[in-house]
């Protein structure tokens with residue numbers, strides 16, 4: 001049995017130095033999809049918190065919260081890397097004992113001098129010492145190369161001779177990042193490392209550590225970074241940058257999973273609608289492309305709108321309620337029913353249904369644009385028709401208003417836009433007949449009559 005293929009073990013290893021950003025979320029998602037795709041895959045969550053100054057408990061909470069919102073479950077962890085200091089110390093002791101690592105008292109200046117003497121491009125080789133206060137370096141071979149067999153980039157070779165005998169632990173005994181990662185990946189039985197390709201240059205060092213410790217290396221897949229639509233590295237100026245910001249902007253987790261999954265993987269079309277089950281079924285890290293993928297919030301918004309429209313109404317109402325901090329009661333359900341086709345994000349729902357909960361908003365611009373000479377008279381006639389129509393429901397309302405178009409000899413917009421502004425205050429609302437019906441006869445008449453009095 002091929003253990004690796006049948007029981008692959010993935011890990012997501014964020015550094016809690018800030019919120020979970022979109023790039024990190026994609027890395028988490030790819031690991032999750034790969035782990036769930038496998039028959040018996042495991043996802044380990046390792047918090048790389050060895051930078052004690054920048055790692056905070058709030059950041060850890062934000063990362064966990066973001067993963068939960070995204071629905072990215074893990075099977076083991078969260079494991080604190082800092083909490084594994086004794087394991088790191090044991091691995092260091094092993095390397096010192098075998099001679100694969102040695103203490104070296106050289107300062108940065110000494111290393112510089114050594115390099116001057118030995119020529120540029122040559123990796124530093126130190127002088128072993130028994131001095132207890134010295135840093136610990138890994139012995140790097142002078143010959144051969146260290147090859148990263150990357151699933152996405154193919155083999156990437158790094159000549160050993162150009163690598164310094166690099167420091168794996170400081171004089172105070174604290175270990176360095178690449179050492180801790182290699183030890184943890186090995187001891188956690190990680191078979192597949194999927195991470196951003198900003199880490200590709202770290203990988204040969206980690207491979208050298210693994211080899212020195214006698215561990216078989218995992219498979220690696222380094223994901224091309226995300227860029228904004230302007231081709232620059234993704235950052236805040238491209239819109240929502242963290243998972244929390246995506247949530248606040250009213251995106252649905254399923255749509256975010258869909259869109260992030262397609263950033264660099266799958267189809268040429270990054271707006272293909274795919275359920276999470278389908279993503280899991282089809283996902284393969286080996287299919288990820290080599291070039292940077294573009295995160296375009298406009299496309300996410302469009303995709304989100306598709307998910308919103310296709311949601312069952314009850315589920316939709318619950319999502320809107322949660323976003324607005326309201327109860328998913330019957331009145332909200334009715335409001336959602338008429339807004340569902342119009343909103344691309346949860347955030348866009350409230351402006352569409354606010355008129356059902358609050359008086360019309362005062363939007364001078366909208367008013368001035370639609371209230372033309374004769375609007376007052378038409379609105380008065382509309383109020384009369386709406387007062388008499390039975391039942392007070394969308395279809396009958398349409399039937400009662402339509403004859404006014406002939407009577408005043410106007411196009412639909414000349415009647416319905418003023419009506420829309422009359423009941424909502426704005427020129428954007430769900431369908432006009434549904435909106436009039438949802439507002440109820442009494443409130444409608446009150447608003448339309450009021451507008452009729454004020455309109456020219």
Ligand code: GLU
Nearest residue numbers: 013014015048181195199
């Ligand atoms: N902690 C690293 C980061 O957040 C990831 C390291 C890894 O995946 O090996 O960028």
